[in-house]
Amino acid sequence: MSEYVIRFLVGGAVVSAFAMLGDLLRPKSFAGLFGAAPSVALATLGMAIHQHGADYAAVQTGSMMAGAAALAVYSLFVCRLLVRARVRALPATLMSIVVWLAAAFGLWAVAGGQA
Template identity: 80%
Template sequence: MSEYIVRFLVGGAVVSVFSMLGDLLRPKSFAGLFGAAPSVALATLGIAIYGHGASYAAVQTRSMMAGAVALAVYSVVVCQLLVRARMRALPATLLSIVVWLAMSFVLWSVTGGLA
């Protein structure tokens, strides 16, 4: 239970720091970029290093990077379906989830799975 409290406190502190950084940058659209994902990832990695060691955190880091690549591919496919194929948002996102899942499994297998 205490791990969740630490994760909550560290994650909240890092989210606040990244939000302040986002407020200082121009354009304001960068504020959302620095809001949640980097801070949660850093808090999770800090707890992983503290609780399980650097090798465990390295596996978590590879998984986070693979997830970021899969999300980027998903985003590009959604944009292409919306703009070029003129699909509506719901069918485009639902179809792209299949692409995201496939990309995630490919990257998972390439990076060694559960290593």
């Protein structure tokens, strides 16, 4: 089977499991939170371990955590622009891309620039 088929099957199974978990929890918005990102990350890490070994997957895990932190910084900045500065959504998100890039590359540099 090709890599994409395996990723699709594993990702779909994990999305379904997280969707069922999210359906059991309150509030129902957890279903969306647990849906996409964890399944893609788990499928990708599983394939990385299988193809390249645990050390490579550990580096990828660090990259995923840095990306998540950069996304959190970006999201907080967008919220500040939307709520406090009353900037419209499109300009706020476009301006915040610079913040996301700075956070992502800054964390990447601090982590040693490994990919």
